[in-house]
Amino acid sequence: MLNRGAGHLVITEEGIRAINNTLGNLVLDSGAKAALIMEKSGQMISAQGETNAFDTMSLSALITGSFNSTKAIASLLGESEFKRMFQQGANQSIFMFALDSHDILAVVFPNAITVGKIKYKVEQILDTLNAQVQAMYNSAPAAPLRASQAPAPKINDLF
């Protein structure tokens, strides 16, 4: 599962499998093109669906920036945040949902599918998804990298 111990976000195989499964089912059930979860700093956690059609890293950074910037708007209106955001395009659109953990779920879908259907399908799995993320916060915050597992940096080899 995800683990935010020691200031890092750790994704384990079993944890991401459960999340991928939930997102994959969402894509199948709703007819969406893709569903992504991104961490509030802009890092992508999971993407399911036709993800080869997008630059998912850039998409995550931009969606997070866009979503987070609405918090400033919300505060001007006396709201703590906006939990849903919708961007409508000519052929495809995107609906974004704040998770309880403040991570973001984004669903990209063709306009042949109504936004109402996407919203309904997401609401159906939102509790499950939140529970999966919440399980991470409740899990023992072990150090994400034990010394024996830590990737010793060899940055000189990278350039």
Added chain:
Amino acid sequence: MALINYASREINCKIVYYGTGLGGKTTNLEYIFKQLAPGIRGEMISLATETERTLFFDFLPLDLGSVQGFKTKFSLYTVPGQVEYNASRKLILNGVDGIVFVADSQKEKWEENIESLRNMEENLAEYGLTLDSVPYVLQYNKRDLPNVNTYEELEGVLNPRNVPSFEAVAVEGSGVFATLKAVSKAVLNRLS
């Protein structure tokens, strides 16, 4: 916060270029983008005004190869340097793993550099972070211009923690990769 994915064997880190307006943050990213092969870097995204001032942020993803079986991916961001865009700067610092503070070496930018560094510390504090807890390096840019402070003067005021610092002419690429290498190394060291 770094994202360590044991399923896909990836480490994702976020590096933010911070500093005064027109100091050369975007120029750093543009040079990196131009010099690296497309297989190593993704597309650079700039959310800029019509006059090419950074409005929200620039973004450049880099894939810097494997380290002990983990693919290392870095997301480089710049902040808008203009004073009035502080809300954006604060947002972009969310989840930061490493910082490059780009100082403008010109004498007339002396006060702005100090103010920008102070502003950065204030914004980091909003996330419970300090310059002691986040790896960062300094870059003294525009060293080719005639009216600049000396390296020692800049060090004396901007680098009390004695972190790695680099002289640069970002528009020509001088010092750009040395800076990136230093901050990447500092971030990965923090993970060990």
